[in-house]
Amino acid sequence: MRNDKHVIYHNPVAPGFVLEIEACDPLSRVVTLAHVCHIKEDQIADNIIGVLFAAQDTTASVLTWIVKYLHDNPKLLKTVKAKQKAIYQSNTKEHCQLTFARVPNICGQELGASQTWAQTREMPLTYKVYLRIASIISFIFREAVADVEYKVYLIPKGWKVMPLFRNIHHNQEFFTKPQRFDPSRFEVAPKPNTFMPFGSGAHACPGNELAKLEMLVLIHHLVSKFRWEVVGSNSGVQYGPFPVPLRGLPARLWKESTA
Numbered sequence: 001m002r003n004d005k006h007v008i009y010h011n012p013v014a015p016g017f018v019l020e021i022e023a024c025d026p027l028s029r030v031v032t033l034a035h036v037c038h039i040k041e042d043q044i045a046d047n048i049i050g051v052l053f054a055a056q057d058t059t060a061s062v063l064t065w066i067v068k069y070l071h072d073n074p075k076l077l078k079t080v081k082a083k084q085k086a087i088y089q090s091n092t093k094e095h096c097q098l099t100f101a102r103v104p105n106i107c108g109q110e111l112g113a114s115q116t117w118a119q120t121r122e123m124p125l126t127y128k129v130y131l132r133i134a135s136i137i138s139f140i141f142r143e144a145v146a147d148v149e150y151k152v153y154l155i156p157k158g159w160k161v162m163p164l165f166r167n168i169h170h171n172q173e174f175f176t177k178p179q180r181f182d183p184s185r186f187e188v189a190p191k192p193n194t195f196m197p198f199g200s201g202a203h204a205c206p207g208n209e210l211a212k213l214e215m216l217v218l219i220h221h222l223v224s225k226f227r228w229e230v231v232g233s234n235s236g237v238q239y240g241p242f243p244v245p246l247r248g249l250p251a252r253l254w255k256e257s258t259a
Ligand code: HEM
Pocket: 054, 055, 056, 058, 059, 062, 136, 137, 140, 141, 196, 197, 198, 199, 200, 201, 202, 203, 204, 205, 206, 207, 208, 210, 211, 212
C-alpha cells in the first residue's frame, strides 16, 4: 500500500508486523539502498520484516517460555538462581577489585559486571528443554532438487517437502512422555535429526549462537537480580504465528538484593 510519503507494508506470513518506510526521501538510507541496488521497496521491507520476525520474535517467544517454565518449576529455578547468583557476585567483586581498587567504598554497589565468554559457555541453563517443548518454528519448506526415494515413497523433483519439527520434537518414539517438562532428558544427547530447533543443512538458522547467547545473558541477569510471579497463569497456547502462552505472560517482578 502506498501514499504520497510512505509505503505501508503488510507481511502475509506475519500479520502482526506492519512496516512503514519513507518512500521518496532522498536522505533515507533505505530508499538510497533501493536505488543503488535496484531492490524494490517491498523487497527491502520484506527483508527487514524477515529479520525482525526471524531474529526478534523467535527469541522473545522462547524467552517467554523460559520465564514461564522457570516460574512453574521452583526446584529448577532454585538451582539456576544459585548458580547464576554465584557467577554474578564473583564477577561484581572481581570487577570491583580491578576497577575500583583505590575507591573501596564504591565496592558493594551494583556494578553489573558482564559475564565472560567462558561463563556463558558453561552456563547450565538447559535451553534445549524450552526449545524442544516450545518448538517455536514448527516447520520449514524444502524443495526436492532431484527425485528422492524415501521408504515406499517417491518425492519427485520440484515437489515441496515440509518437515514438521514440532511433531518430531513431540514424538514419543524419540522423547518419552513428550509433553513432560524434564530437563534431565537432555543429559543424554538426542538421536541425530530428532532435535532441530534451528533447522538443518545449508539454510539452518545463522542466528543460532546469537539467540542462545542473548537468552543466557538475559536469564543470568533476570534470575540474579529479580524474582517474579506470573499473574493468572494458564496452560493454554496461542500462535501468532509463534507459540506463546495464551493471553501472554503477565508477571510481577521484584528487585532482589544481590548481596
Ligand atoms: C531462539 C531463537 C531462534 C530460533 C528458534 C530460530 C529458528 C530458526 C529456524 C528453525 C530456521 C529455519 C532453518 C532451516 O530452514 O533449516 C531459521 C532460519 C533463519 N533464522 Fe533463526 N531462529 C532464532 C533466532 C534467530 C536470530 C537471533 C537470527 C538473526 C540474528 C535469525 C536469523 C535467521 C535467518 C536469517 C534465517 C533464514 C536462513 C536461511 O534461510 O538461509 N534467527 N531460524
